[in-house]
Amino acid sequence: MDFSNTSNLNSTVKSQTLFCYESLSGSCVRIARPLSVQVPMFTSMVLAILVTVIGNLLVITSIAHFKQLQTSVNQLLVSLAVCDLLLGVFVMPCSAVRSVQGCWYLGGFLCKLHTSTDIMLSTASIFHLSFISIDRYFAVCRPLSYRLIITNNTVLIMITSSWLVPAIxxxxxxxxxxxxxxxxxxxETHVKCIGGCQVFFSPVAALVASSFCFYIPGMILICIYSKIYWVARAQARSIKDVSRQFKEADSGRRERRGANILAIVVGVFLICWSPFSLCLIIDPFIQYSIPPLLGDTLVWFGYLNSAFNPIVYAFFYTWFRRALRIIISGHIFHRGSCRFRLYSE
Known part of the structure; x- marks a missing residue:
């Protein structure tokens, strides 16, 4: 056999191998993507970032400006929008560069900061959704005690917990x-390298992290909204049988519709983050054999949830569409615009 061709082939492969830091030993291997792949990748990621930032800024502006929108559930919504906005401003751009270039050039400390901030904001999102579901539970299932339980102090505790616990x-x-x-x-042997910023969990850490950040809050959300659904159905039948003209009936319908819309938001969150959470908990038990490219793709699929939330609000909430028209038309700068009525009480 002629081994010269094999030797030449091996030397060619070695010469074509690219590293994040060519002059440093222990550098990560860099994925060489042609420009025709990098440009569409970066364009789509920038588009996702812009939709996330602009959409959530509009949500924050709407609820913060219009006094009629400053309810307990909307205070939680604006805090959730701040969470999504921070993800779009601080986390997604760095992730986009890492995904396209295949390397992390910002050092070890910023890698840890980026990773922990990413986990914190993703966890804070589902914590916000959990507290929103509790708010909706009392609004729909316990309307008479709602204002006694869901006070300004209660909402403040909910918001603080949604940020502080995930951060810790x-x-x-x-x-x-x-x-x-x-x-x-x-x-140390198989993952760590210079120019890399991989999210790595041991089996126990993966089990704890995925349970705390996704599975336990997710099960709570499903259980609460299932209860809301059945109570709302029963209430709708009762109201229909009794009368259609009472204000209480209109208020009840509005609360149930709001709960249904927020259930859609929860469903979008679970759909977006379920694939990554499943890979996170499985990967350590199959010797970390899930391709990094797949993991990176699933992370970006999860990020899209932060862009989808304002789209859901715009599609289902009439008050948000009206607020958008006022903001875009410039009428928000008129004196007294904060008192505009966006929906009937």
Whole structure:
């Protein structure tokens, strides 16, 4: 056999291998993508970032400006929009560069900061949705005690918990490297390299993180909205049988419609983040054999949830569409515009 061709082939492959830092030993291998692939990737990611930032800015502006919209559930919604906005401003751009270039050029500290902020904001989103579901539960299922239980202080505690608990969990796990416990040797040998910023979890850490950040809150959301659904159906039948003319009936219909719309928001969140959460919990138990490209794609599919939320509001909430028209037309700058009525009480 002639081994000269094989030798030449191996040397050619080696010469074509690209690294994040060509002059450093231990550098990560860089994925060489042609410009025809990089441009569509970067364009689509920039589009997702712009929709996320602009859409959530409009939600924040609408609820913060119009006094009629400053209800308990909308205060939680605006806090959720801030969470999505921060994801679009600080996390998604860095992730876009890493995804397109295949390398992380910002150093180890910023890698940890980026990863922990990413986890915190994603977890904060589902915490907000959980508290919103609790608000809707009392509004629909316990309307007489709603104003006694869901007070301004209650909402403040909900919002604070939605930010503080995920922050403690995310930064407390990533910076002390608790996520590596039990698999440090594997990480040092097979994963860690210069120019990389991979999210790595040991089996126990993956189980704890996915349960805390997704599965347990997700099950709570499904259970609460299932209860709301059945109570709302029963109430709708009762109201239809009794009368259609009472204000209480109109208010009840509005609360139920709001709960249904927020259930759609929850459904979008679960659909967007379920694939990544499933891979996160499976990967350590199959020796980390899920391709990095697939993991990166699923992360971006999860990011799209932050862009979808304002679209859902615009599609289903008449008050949001009216607020958008006022903002875009410039009437928001008129004196007294904050008192405009966007829906009938």
């Amino acid at each position: 969990f995310a930064y407390g796990m990533i910076f002390p490297e608790i996520n590596l416990k039990g698999r440090e040797d594997f990480y």
